[in-house]
Amino acid sequence: MRHMRTTDTDPAPGLGELPFHILLALGDGPSHGYAIGQRVEEESGGRLDPTTGALYQALRRLTAEGVVTPVATPVEVEPRRKYFAITQLGRRAVTQEAQRLASLVRAARQRGLYPGRA
């Protein structure tokens, strides 16, 4: 969608789909790899079904960029399991992306291409 301009000052393209879904899945609280994968699949309607490798690669990326952070594993749980939580930066990124998408939906409604009130 290169010819669409975002309302933000920076012209960079938006957050990728998989990272966005991961952050969404973490919105309710910290979670671990398997559960995140399940939620992403559900919430994307089956369209996104990342393999374990792809999932952790994305988590690693997000951790490096500071939007996600590893947290301590609860004691009663299998020690190998790694838990992740969304950071403040992450919340801000989700907000920004959601705003962008909302403005697109608004524009589509205004032009009568999408049902609902603009």
Next chain:
Amino acid sequence: MRVYRWLVRLCPDALRREYGAAMEETMARRLAAARTAGRWRTTKVWWRESAGLVTLALTERWRQLVSPKHKAKVEPASPKPIAKAGARQRMLAPPKAGIMDTIAQDVRQAARRLTRTPVFTTAAAATLALAIAANAVIFTLVHRVVLNPLPYADSERLLALDFGIPSRNVPSGVQVMTWQLYHQLADNAHTLDGIAGYYGSGATLTGNGTPERVAITRATPSLQSVLRVAPALGRWFTETEGTPGAPSVAVLSHGLWVRRFGADPAIVGRTILIDGVPTPIVGVMPVSFTFPRTPVDMWLPAQSTRASASFLFSVQGVARLRSDTTVATARAEITNLIEDLSRRAPNQKSLVSTALPLHEAVVGTIANALWILLAAVGLVLLVACANIANLFLVRSESRHREVAVRRALGAETRRLARYFLAESVLLGVVGGTLGLALASAGVRLLVAFGPVNLPRLSEVRVDAVVVIFTAGLSLLAAIAFGAIPLLRLAPMTATLHDSGRGQTATRGQHRARHVLMTAQVALALVLLVASGLMVRSVQHLRNMDLGFDPTSTLAFGVSLPERTYETRDRATSAHRAILDRLNTLPGVISAAASSSLPLNGANYGNGLIVENELNDPSQLQRQFAWFRAVSGRYLETAGIRLIRGRTITQGDVDRREPVVVIDEALAAMYFPGKDPIGKRVRSAAPANPRMPTPPWLEIVGVVANTPTATLTAPPLPQMFMPMSIAGGPDIPAPALIGPDITRMSYVVRTTHDPAELVGASRAAVEGVDANLALAQVRTLQEAVDRAGDQMMFTMVLLGVAAGVALLLGVIGIYGVVSYIAAQRTGEIGVRLALGAEPTGVTALILRQSAGVTMIGIGLGLAVALAGGGLIRALLYNVSPRDPIVIGAVTLLLTAVALVACWLPARRAARLSPLEALRID
């Protein structure tokens, strides 16, 4: 799970340390969840996950390699929130994509898409791998055997001295010449930069360890300069060592040096006993050296001078062409020199030089067969690509909506092309790599178990050229079947308007499929015809009348060293003693000997003069005859069929009777339409007042023709004489009337398995002289089988190619017809609901695909008939248009193809109308 853990180890360390355990745990849970859904789901999940993991490992490692500063970025950063705007910008935007990153992304996404459909990916990759492997193996053969130059310096300038006798209807293929001719050429040929003579023989090596029979090549000292090779140790022969009477020396082959002398570095100077003669070793050849093509254990000097040169055809020649002339010029000069020589030595009068590059002489007829095989596997690859293209078509059509959306939103065609090509190229890489691995194994199997007389087999291996060829072919194939969905992109803009899935198939798409189907059927037919013709050739070969009976016979060679057996008579007695012992062994029906067995090569030959036709100028216009010296009852022991008269008996040998038995070919050539019994012939020696003329020999019998070198060559005229009147070490060359009998081949006919008699035969031979050894122990049946090896080899490979093409073709047809039937489900439902009979519906679908199939068969027939001439060289006694083969193959393929069309048609018609309409 263990495997998964091992796969995790492929990832870079940092990733593994951080997330390895967590990934394993997640994977374990996913597997557990999948197991409740059944084995099929579990397998799917497993394959997908593994592929995803491998992709991850590869991309992470690639990134590590390519951008070290990237590593710093992906190290887990401290979780402190970074409040700077620039940092936020950087965080919210993925790093600026370089070209490598884009490609990596494409590849990663393509890999993801492929792993999501494991059935398609596995089918496509496996089909491609098999076809690529077949092509790589045959190409390896073509490259190393046919295309690669011989392993000598400047090998294109080496000539094999070959001759023809056009006046006797022998266009070429006479590979032996006389020593007289050798010296004539060595002295006077300006177009040649050097000439060497050589001939093969054998001897018994004694002195350190058990006596061993070794294969020897005697060669002139000039061989070193002609071939431009140098020994790895020591030196080659000097000029003096090549003169008669000079002390003998030996140069070992690398193989013999390692095998018998333990690669002793001090071997040069040691003396060994060859046929009892102490011979110092002066050199060892390098491991890669082999000349002539059959394995040679050692080289001894061939001793000859102009003065002593014989007129017997007993030496082969190889020469180096001078750098500024051509083969044609050399041939002309050699023919002139032969003319010149024949004034002194008339028996060489009609020889004409047909010298050819050594490479052609070595590679021979196998080149033809190999090129045809390469074409055959190329066709199989085409069929495989057609199948994969069909699979891709299905895939691309099921995603057309997604692609159409992207297109409408402005994605450029180039990006979409990358989208499709990434998948096909990735598939190509996987298929090609697998194919190369399969091919390496296949080549190794081939070298170990392939036909023994495949020339240059020892040089066959997978090298860089083969790898590059395989890579190129895989890429080409990938682009070919990846381009198909691209070509279908153009009409896709219309698809956005469609509502349901059922109407999306347009006529254009059906046409593409039908074209592919036609092509597959045609290609399969061509291959099946070729294969069928080869099968009939082999059948004819097996059923041919050999003229002798190879069953239940043991054969071996015995060579009497000239030192101990200096006269022909002593040699005759020794052979008689051995035969007497052999004949008393239990299980032996009879034993006999000959200077040359069937399929042992042409060996000793000369012109023949017929009595009372001395004044006939067409006398010497006849072809050579090939002489064999035999013991009594040889013809019966070998099972050679007697046609007229009688055979050579032991009495003839004992009394030195001047008699001969000739074969049908000689009778037809020298006595056409007349009864040869009672006529007299003698060897055509040139008039020499100092030497007695060879005696006249009376013809007492006629036997059937027997093959000399190959099974398929026309029979050569042969003559059998008692060994006691043939040649020996005490008979000077000009007075020889037959082959030297110190070397004889024995034939033992047994009541049971010949192999059981090997030990007893060896004991019998050693009982006469403990220094003798058996050479080339084999059964005559083996020799016959081996002679048919090359043709069998070609037949088997062509058969496999044809079988694979048929299988792929059938799968392809089934797939296409199924797909088209599925597309027409709506129409079928309507028809059924309106009361049409299921058989009528089946017929409807069948009509269309059957029509396409028949077009394919017609096309294939046309190609097979037109291209028949290409395969003619490989066939034996079979016409390339043999109606039985073509008819049978056409029927078979038609039947199979129609069944493949009918099955899915029938299944489609079986649907209830409601189901059919609901599917839409």
